[in-house]
Structure formats: C-alpha cells, structure tokens
Amino acid sequence: MSVDTQPHEDGKAELIEYDIDDEPPLQEAIPLGIQHLLAMFLSTVALPLVIAGAIGLSPGETAFIVQMALLVAGLATIVQVYSIGPIGARLPIVMGTSAIFVAPLIDIGNAFGLAAIFGAVIVAAPVEIVIGYFYDDLRRFFPPLVTGVVVMLVGLTLIPTAIDYSAGGPGAETYGNLENLALAGLVFAAAIGFNQYFDGLLSISSVLIAVVIGYIVAIPLGLLDLSGVAEAGWVAVPMPLEFGVEFHPSAILIAAFAYVVTSMETIGDVEGTTGTVGRQATNDEMRGALYADGFMSMFAGLFNAFPNTSFSQNVGLIGFTGVASKLVVGICGVFLVVLGLIPKVAEVVAAMPNPVLGGAAVVLFGMIFSIGLRIVANRVDLNRRNLTIVAVSVVLGVGVEVRPDAIVQFPEDVQVLLGSGLLVGGVTALVLNAILPGDGRTRQGPTQVEETERSG
Template sequence: MTRPDTAVRGDSPATDIVEYDIEDKPPAGEAVPLGIQHLLAMFLSTAALPIVIARAIGLGAADTTFILQMALLVAGVATIVQAYPIGPVGARLPVVMGTSAIFVAPLIDVGSQFGLAAIFGAVIVAAPIEVLIGYFIDDVRGLFPPLVTGIVVMLVGLTLIPVAMDYSAGGPGAATYGNLENVGLAALVFAIAIGLNQFFDGFLKMVSVLVAVVVGYLAAIPLGLLDLSGVASAGWFSVPTPLAYGVAFEPSAILVVAFAYIVTAIETIGDISGTTESVGRDPEGRELKGGLVADGVMSAVAGVFNAFPNTSFSQNVGLISFTGVASRYVVALCGAMLVVLGFVPKVAAVIAAMPNPVLGGAAIVLFGMIFSVGIRIVTRGVTLTQRNLTIIATSIVLGVGVEVRPDVLSSLPDEVRLLAGSGLIAGGVTAVVLNVVLPADEADVRDRDSDPTAVSTDGGQE
C-alpha cells in the first residue's frame, strides 16, 4: 500500500511518499472523504464554466440549471471511464474530468452567432480530432512545443478577461452594471480566494475559491442579489434527455471547436504525465492514448447530452501529488458522487442561482490562473530569444486584438469572421505558423531536445 522507496524521474528524486498507489483501494472510511476532497477541488470550475457560457449566450435560469445538471452528470461518467476504461476509452488512471475552460470563449462566440444547437453540433462533430491525436501523438507533437502551447494557454486566460469583468460588474446589460454592491461583492470573493490560497496551507488552500463563493452567496442575501426562486420549482430527480436543444452543423463553428480540441489534448497530455509522475514514472503509451481517446469520446457524449466538452482537471493532479493518494478507486468515487449530483436538479438550481458578481469574482481568479499557467509553460520550457519573443508578442497582440476590437473584421463574411475573430484561433494559428516558418537557432534546438513534456507513445520520453 505505502511506497517506502524514493521514486526517481530523470535526474531528480521524488521525495513524496505514495500513500496509495494507482491500483490500491483504501478502506471506505478513508476512500469516501478522499473522494469528497477531489470533488471539492474540482467542483467550482466544472460548475462555474457552464454558467458562464450559458449566461453569455443569453440562456434563462431553467436552461442554465439543466445544462449545469448535465455537466455534472457527464463529468462524473467521464471520470469513472478514465479510472475504469471501457475498451480503449480511458487511461486507467486517477484522472478527474470536468468542463474545459479551453472551450469557454470559442463556445460563447459560436453560441452568440449560431445558437445552442450549433454549439452541440460542433462539439460532437469535432470530438474525433482529439481521438486521432491520441493515436498519432508522436506525429503531431512537434507542432506544439512549449512555446506554442504556452501562448495558447495564455490566450485562453486573456480572452476571458472581459467575461470575468462583466460579471463582476453585475452581468452584461444589467441595469445595475458597475454599481458599488456588485463590484464590492466581486471584490470580497476575490479577496477571500486570494487570502486563503496565499496565507493558508492544506485543505483550505485547495478549496479557497469554493469557500470564497460560499461566503459570496451569504453576503449576497442582505444585498438582495441572491434569487433562489428557481430552486423551489426544480425537481429532486430527473432523467437526462439527449439532444434536448437539437443539433446544427455550421462549418466555421466546427473548425473553431476543432482547434480547441487540439489545445485541450495538449493539456491532457500534461495532466496524465503529472499524474504518473506522482508515483515516480512516465506515462505508458496506452495511458496517453486511452486518456486522449476518453477526452474526445466523452466530450462527444457531453454534446449529445446537452453539456460542454470535458477535459482532465489539473488541480486534481496537484491534489494527488500533495496527498500522496493516487488511487483510481478514490477518483472513481468522486465520479460517482458527480453522477448522483447530476440526477438532482435542485443541486444544479442552487449552483445556477450564483449571483453574477460572485461568479465574476471567482472567474477573475480562475481565468487569471489559466494565464499564469501559460506563463509557466513558456518560462520553464523556452529560451526567450529574439525569435521566440517575436512569436509571443505577435501572437498575443493579434489574439487579444481581435477579441477587444472585433469591429476590425466587420467587412468579412460571418463565417470567416467567427474564425478570424476568435482570439484563440487568431493567436494560436499565428504561433503555430511562425514557429514553423521562422528559422530556429541553437537555443531553440536545445529547448526541443530537453522538452520535459515531449512524451512518446511507447511510454518513455523523447
């Protein structure tokens, strides 16, 4: 059960003790609380992101509640499949799944232009992209070195800043937009999340944003900003309805979502590598392939059941390293809890009632952390030569530019504008193309040869 020896990865010894290895099953008295801890670590992100998308494209309270309910259900099923695969689908690892932040900005763009049915059509049709990446990871990995992936992840955070600020002010178009109550409540949530994260350790640090949101809910009551009327009308149990909003297929929407799948595949590779690193080894080929295939397949299932694409959750990888509990059985329990919550509309209704400023204050932290992850990828794996600085600067400026000044593309046809107007697409494609076209120097070759994220499907590192 306990691994007493020192695990070695590369040249650095891993000093963390593994309390429960991947195949271990802790006793129920330990497994259940450990599963709840994983649930708490990922819950806010997988709950908040569907709300952000739903509100941004103008859905009402009932539809938002239903989509959130489906998001919890699909996240639970996907987590169980990653831990206990179905054929080739699943990594057989403790990988916690939830709604992917990578898709937030692209899906808001698609939904605002074409509607909800087009979102689900694109999610379903584009999902095989990630499945293919799983099978051909060695062939495509060279297109996405840390320079490119770091830029894309930074763009994910940067392009979501306007969304976070709008909700902090009360929500787009709100009559009370920017008033003191809204901004003050968002600031309270933000301050509590940062304070707990930076000045505490252990459990409080891990659930800092969740605690901040709970406090925000309570503070919203005397301000008259919490409306729980939808909770009373929500049922205690409901069965999922496939394609409740229909499905539509728009070529430009599919291309936007397909690019997001490529980005989230890179994120999943990193999370799988981090998970196996916690037990002192590199990921095996079947684990990488199974994890990516599960990402794609379960995201398609999410589209069928009115939810948004799923991906692995990095905060749970950190939780595994922190606790030394790498048991896939524990993570499967977390998945089972999510499934149960997904069948209870009242739970989703309480979460969906989150006041806009509370959502905004939490989003500032969450989206800001995404940006900081991108910075970390770049600074750890890239030498900042003049060539690389040029790629970073150009890609970021173009990506953010089309987001904050979309009218610059107003003369383009609607479908082309959706593609070119996505900051993730504009900046990401720019980074990929420039990285291929601009000649590499000696520092770039050294970075590529020492890239710690370059994994091969035979289980080793390149």
C-alpha cells in the same frame, strides 16, 4: 500524501500537497472535489444558457439542456480520470462544455436549428479522435512553446469573464456597483489569505472557503435568490436525441474546425496539469485525453449536450492549491452526475451570486496564465526567435478579443473564427513555429539563475 520540495528536471522546486496518484482521506477529498465543482460550475451552466438564449429555446428546453450538460460533464470527467481502455488520460482533468464552441454553435443553430447543432457535434467529433491517434506524428507541431502560449491565452481571454462577473454579471442592471465589487474583492482576498497564511486543509481548500464566505455575506445584501429551487423538479431523466438530429455540410465543417482548436487547448491543459507535478505528459496521456474529448463530445451530442473539453480553470486550481489527486477530481465528476440528475440541488449551487464566482475566477484564471508562462519559461529556450513567436501570438490573440471591431469587414462566418483570441493566437504560434528557422526546443539544462538557486 506527497510533499515534494526537491528541484524537478527543469530545475524548478515545487511544493505538491497531493500527487496525481495520492488519495487524500475522504474528509479532505470531498470538500476538495466540491471546490473543483465550484470552480467550473459557472462555465458549465452559463455556456449552454448563452447558446440556448441566442437560438431562442424555451425555458423548459433550456433547463433540460443545462441538466444534460452537467450529467455529461460528470461522466466525461470520470472517464478522463480513470479511463475506459485507451479513452482517458488518467490525470486529474475536469471536463465540461467547451467555450470554443459557443459562437460556432450559435451560428449553426440560427442557420439550421438545434437538431443541426447536435448533428454537427456528433459527426465532427472524430476529428479530435484522429488528432489523438496520430499524436506521435503531430506532436512536433505542439512543442512546449506552442502549448505554453495556448495555456497563457486561455487565461488571458478568460479575464474579461472574471471581471464581468465580479462587477455583477454581463448585462446586469447593477453592473459595476460598489456592492458587487466589494463582495468579489472579499472572495478574492479570502482565497489569497487562506492559501498563503494557513496550512493544511485550510490552505488547499482556500477557494471553497472563500466562496462559502461570499455566499453567506451575500444573504444580508439581498444578492441571493433561491426562488428557482422551489420551481425545479427532483429528477431529470436523460433522453438521447430528444431534439432530433440533422446533418448539414457547412455546419459540420464549422464544428470540425472548432474541434481542432479545442485539441490545442486540451494539449495545453494536459501539459499544465503534469507541469504542476514537475514533469511532461506522456504520449499515452495526450492520446487518452484527446480520445476522451472526442468520444465524450460525440456522447454529448447524442444526449443533448454540447462538446466537452478539459477545463483550464481547474488546471489553475491544481496549481493554486498543490492538490493534483485523481481521487479529488473523480469525486467532482460524481457530484456533477448527481447534479445532472437532481435539478433542485443544481439550482441551489446555480443561485450563487455572480460577484462571488467572479472573485474566485480572478484567482483561478490568473493561475492559468501563470501555468502557461511557467511552461514557456522552464521548458523553452527563450532566444530571439521564440520570444518573437510568444510576443506576436499573444498580441494578436488578445488584440482580436479586445478590439473585435477590427474584423467587421470580414464575412460573418470568418468573423466568428477570427474573433477567437485562442484560435488566432494559437494558430499564429503553431504556424510561426513551423515556418521560422530553428525550433521551439525544450531547454536542455538549468539556466544560470536556476543553477545558482540549486547550489544555494
């Protein structure tokens, strides 16, 4: 166990319960790994469900794709944590289905079918591998100013999802019921309370404890439905190219562009992860993370799953709990593999009511924004030029998310691209940083406030 209360190079003191290479005892590591699983499970299951529903897959096809999403997420997480040669960052990064690809893959599926989706996923994946290979040359385009803005936008654009699920889930008949909001509020309050008012395992497992409390309280409220458990099978066998594969140039182009955006998200997540332990990511860690994204997304396409990327909510969980141990995240990967092979177990977890997950998501998604804000505040000279880039990028990124009708006059394919706040805001930060005079340089020393805190 590593408890660091000394100021780091950026002048910021940080409390870390377990550092990256620390190994908590299994009685702590296992529940902490489950906590990571619960933090990302909703997205890992919901995103394939959204895509499958939008392109009209049958219930059997949908269930199979969800199981493969869990299996591939687990394998990709293990590769990212422990690496295979240069593939993997060797950092506590949880992998799962990328939200960036949801709208593009729906468009591809509706235009060309499911086989074309997997063809585009496989063929376009090397884009991210190439970005990783040339990261030394490209890294100047991704300074802390740009990556910090991307991390902030990830958190900001996830906020509507957290609120929707807190209210009962998108499209739910009971959306906004006081019962839903009260349950979400209970989970939120429990997570904050255990994290701030308790020490040791009770503090670092605060989100898991809050979710369990919410799960139990949901039973007498009639919000827990376990009917799917009896209907689910015991074993799901992975079958490569179960739905075939097709290749269409326009589909590949759309997917390739999405991989570029996902690279920016991964770069931001790696910076956020290492930022929790008070240091910047190395070039090898960045390259390994991008390689893992690319190769494991290609693997996902072969095994009937959608592209995988780093999960930002788990970066938020690391910052919230102070637990950055690779062992904990590796355990999460193992659980994902198990869930991908045993549908009944997955159904039990999937039965968790939306308000319970929403209450936890409010905390975690907010922490993602806070981590991005810390990257910018601690590592960037906040002069007029850099503040302008942050302001314009965030306003445009959030603006297209909350006012999508503003771009309805564009062609449909362009609307898909411009409707992504992460894409619009991230590209804006990237372009402005490249063309405006000066640079998004890292601060060379502590600010006057930090110097005062250090001397005090």
